[in-house]
Amino acid sequence: MFQRLALFYETHIKPHLFPSEDLSDMGSENLHHRKIRLAGRDIQNTSLPLKKRVQAASYIGLLAYTGGYAAGTCAGEFMASLIGFLKHPAIMDKGIMTVLQSLSGICYIHLHNQKRAKDLELVDILLNILHMKEATLLLNKSTQVKFWSCYLLSVLCCNNIPIIKTLNNSERLQRDLEILAHKGWYGWPNNYAKELLQLLGYARPKH
Numbered sequence: 001m002f003q004r005l006a007l008f009y010e011t012h013i014k015p016h017l018f019p020s021e022d023l024s025d026m027g028s029e030n031l032h033h034r035k036i037r038l039a040g041r042d043i044q045n046t047s048l049p050l051k052k053r054v055q056a057a058s059y060i061g062l063l064a065y066t067g068g069y070a071a072g073t074c075a076g077e078f079m080a081s082l083i084g085f086l087k088h089p090a091i092m093d094k095g096i097m098t099v100l101q102s103l104s105g106i107c108y109i110h111l112h113n114q115k116r117a118k119d120l121e122l123v124d125i126l127l128n129i130l131h132m133k134e135a136t137l138l139l140n141k142s143t144q145v146k147f148w149s150c151y152l153l154s155v156l157c158c159n160n161i162p163i164i165k166t167l168n169n170s171e172r173l174q175r176d177l178e179i180l181a182h183k184g185w186y187g188w189p190n191n192y193a194k195e196l197l198q199l200l201g202y203a204r205p206k207h
Contacts, residue, residue, distance in 0.1 A: 032067040033074045036060055040078040050088065054095045057082055061102025075106045076113040082106075083120050093142045100148040104155050114160050123166055126153055130176040146180055150192040157199055167200055174202045 042048060042056035060082075064075035085091055085099045103122065107113045117123070126149045156163050167173055180193035 032063060032071050036063050036067070036071060036074045036078075039063065040075070040081075043078055043081045050090055050095070054085065054091070054098050057085065057102045058098050061105035063105075064102075065105035065108055069110060072106055072108070072110040072113055076110070076116055079103070079106060079113065079116055079122075080120055083117075083122050083125065086125050093145050096145050097148050100145070100152050104148075104152045107152070107155050109158060111160060114156050114158070114163060117156060118163055118166070123153070123156065123163060127167075127170055127173060127176075130180070131172055143180075143183055147183075147185065147188065147192070150177070150180060150196060151188075154192050154195055154199070157196070164200065167196075173200070177202070 039056040039060040043053050043060065045053065060075050060078060064072045067074075082099055082103055086096060091099075103117065107117055129149045130146055153167070157167070174197070177193045177197050181191060181197060183193070185191045185193075
């Protein structure tokens with residue numbers, strides 16, 4: 001799923017990212033980090049409209065994913081601000097999905113960022129999103145938001161036993177995942193609710 005987003009970034013976003021910045025004399029790694037820090041500056045700039053800050057969140061996640069481990073480490077410095085978006089009272093479902101996508105890119109195969117996400121209570125936030133009823137007033141989270149939450153949880157679980165143990169201690173997660181596993185995951189490469197059920201030992205993989 002994130003590879004598709006990365007391809008879109010390389011084709012449509014990267015050539016136009018920060019066109020006014022003269023960065024031609026910088027090495028490719030430093031250039032990537034420079035773009036991450038520019039996006040991070042926008043994320044943390046509370047004087048900017050929320051929409052623009054969320055757009056910067058999208059950039060930083062794609063930059064982290066395409067730039068390798070070092071870029072992910074650089075982007076990890078802004079995780080607290082990104083997670084703060086998930087608690088913002090004015091953010092809509094589309095913005096939440098953008099932030100979840102960004103965090104997926106930052107935490108993808110990056111144990112340090114996964115640990116930081118846990119320390120920032122991201123796992124608890126995702127569990128709460130999965131448990132919310134879709135008809136809950138003011139706290140409505142669409143099915144797609146829950147799908148992205150499942151995907152991000154699967155990213156956080158990658159080679160990370162402490163997070164897996166934390167999820168296994170959740171009394172309600174199994175039921176929430178079973179409900180989502182029966183939804184139509186159209187357009188997704190995998191049913192990540194089913195994958196989490198198998199990973200956490202709630203269901204056996206089918207051969």
